[in-house]
Amino acid sequence: MNIGAAAAASGVAAKMIRHYEAIGLLPRAPRRSNDYRDYGERDVHELRFIKRARRLGFSMHEIGALLMLWRDRARPSREVRHIAEAHVDDLERRIADMQAMAKTLRQLMHKCHGDDRPDCPILDDLATGEDGVSGAQA
Structure with a gap:
């Protein structure tokens, strides 16, 4: 899905998705042949994760650490x-x-x-x- 669809599915504005990619919180989405970003369900799930963590007041640094732990199924x-x-x-x-x-x-x-x-x-x-x-x- 393109960034607009990912934004709609996750409830995160496209501008914030670009920001999360720029700061390394979210991996840069691969580009399609038409140069549009291509997001999948996992990206949408991570965006929802980030949105919820932000609503709980976690800092970007904390969210980054939590995302890394969430991605690591062997985490303590x-x-x-x-x-x-x-x-x-x-x-x-x-x-x-x-x-x-x-x-x-x-x-x-x-x-x-x-x-x-x-x-x-x-x-x-x-x-x-x-x-x-x-x-x-x-």
Whole structure:
């Protein structure tokens, strides 16, 4: 099937399929005599795999490692689990960071009158450069 058909079958945009090929996440599809890319069912399955992994928040690097493990039927599942555990740890850290940011913003909003006065604790806090959010990164 051509790239349009592969995109429709997998739910992945043709532009992203080209990108995945360019970064080596997906092998470059062979070309037909008319120079169109030729994709098979396995390619579509891998595209669905990538799409699902992206929806779960895995990085491209992690997806590449997971794809390699998926392609290797003799893989040890502990390697897959290790990638998933590291990803969950990262997600939990990011969630904690976002919760701390939301808490700080709620506190600042509580201090802001939100009326016609020009003074604003939110802008004052942003201007001071003080980071009251523990673990948050710029």
